[in-house]
Amino acid sequence: xxxxxxxxxxxxxxxxxxxxxxxxxxxxxxxxxxxxxxxxxxxxxxxxxxxxxxxxxxxxxxxxxxxxxxxxxxxxxxxxxxxxxxxxxxxxxxxxxxxxxxxxxxxxxxxxxxxxxxxxxxxxxxxxxxxxxxxxxxxxxxxxxxxxxxxxxxxxxxxxxxxxxxxxxxxxxxxxxxxxxxxxxxxxxxxxxxxxxxxxxxxxxxxxxxxxxxxxxxxxxxxxxxxxxxxxxxxxxxxxxxxxxxxxxxxxxxxxxxxxxxxxxxxxxxxxxxxxxxxxxxxxxxxxxxxxxxxxxxxxxxxxx
Numbered sequence: 065x066x067x068x069x070x071x072x073x074x075x076x077x078x079x080x081x082x083x084x085x086x087x088x089x090x091x092x093x094x095x096x097x098x099x100x101x102x103x104x105x106x107x108x109x110x111x112x113x114x115x116x117x118x119x120x121x122x123x124x125x126x127x128x129x130x131x132x133x134x135x136x137x138x139x140x141x142x143x144x145x146x147x148x149x150x151x152x153x154x155x156x157x158x159x160x161x162x163x164x165x166x167x168x169x170x171x172x173x174x175x176x177x178x179x180x181x182x183x184x185x186x187x188x189x190x191x192x193x194x195x196x197x198x199x200x201x202x203x204x205x206x207x208x209x210x211x212x213x214x215x216x217x218x219x220x221x222x223x224x225x226x227x228x229x230x231x232x233x234x235x236x237x238x239x240x241x242x243x244x245x246x247x248x249x250x251x252x253x254x255x256x257x258x259x260x261x262x263x264x265x266x267x268x269x270x271x272x273x274x275x276x277x278x279x280x281x282x283x284x285x286x287x288x289x290x291x292x293x294x295x296x297x298x299x300x301x302x303x304x305x306x307x308x309x310x311x312x313x314x315x316x317x318x319x320x321x322x323x324x325x326x327x328x329x330x331x332x333x334x335x336x337x338x339x340x341x342x343x344x345x346x347x348x349x350x351x352x353x354x355x356x357x358x359x360x361x362x363x364x365x366x367x368x369x
């Protein structure tokens with residue numbers, strides 16, 4: 065295969081990610097021609113409604129996946145936090161790349177950290193996961209929906225619509241906007257989203273020519289950590305409509321997996337964790353999910369679904 069076609073969204077962050085993959089592949093395969101197929105997804109077009117009400121984060125990947133099905137593209141590059149827990153038939157998540165920062169970022173033009181926010185402060189986020197954890201710690205905050213690409217969100221903050229907004233640290237760093245980060249929020253305060261900070265590459269199942277090309281990008285540690293988080297999410301049947309967090313890290317050669325399910329208002333917040341052999345990442349993730357279900361996570365998910 066002398067040409068590889070990458071399906072990508074048109075947002076600045078998505079294009080950064082696609083170019084990042086292109087550059088790494090061209091460094092490994094100097095004779096390879098790489099083309100970008102730039103697409104608009106439903107998630108990019110519908111900006112006046114919270115994601116949870118219009119079908120969730122899967123709206124950011126469906127058009128890209130159609131490009132794989134009709135063979136106008138060979139691979140699609142995704143932010144792993146946008147990829148649903150279950151893959152569609154005929155497509156597979158072949159590669160998880162080396163993970164960048166998985167943490168959330170507190171961004172404000174007035175306050176330096178989350179704890180400085182005054183009572184009743186207005187915080188912008190499109191994420192129920194972030195909203196529920198914010199309200200669990202600070203029920204006095206006003207949470208308002210914030211959609212659009214990173215630049216749009218920062219402009220809304222600058223226009224005074226919010227006292228603070230919460231964004232992914234990795235996205236700000238990739239776009240060279242780290243100067244806006246006032247605080248990287250620790251996992252103890254806000255458990256990260258499933259796969260946050262990691263890039264994934266999707267392709268047609270069994271397309272060996274493509275797999276041989278992209279395999280150089282696989283990161284084993286990130287694959288196991290994100291795999292554990294996704295296994296937990298799949299067993300919980302989690303979606304954008306559900307405040308679910310999951311975070312796996314390596315500690316003393318063990319994989320430590322943490323999970324969280326919360327009610328939208330943050331009044332119920334269930335947590336579970338386990339550690340074990342990293343090779344057993346799927347089982348570890350599922351064990352955390354079973355623990356959360358035993359605590360009543362199923363009721364929370366059913367009420368929100």
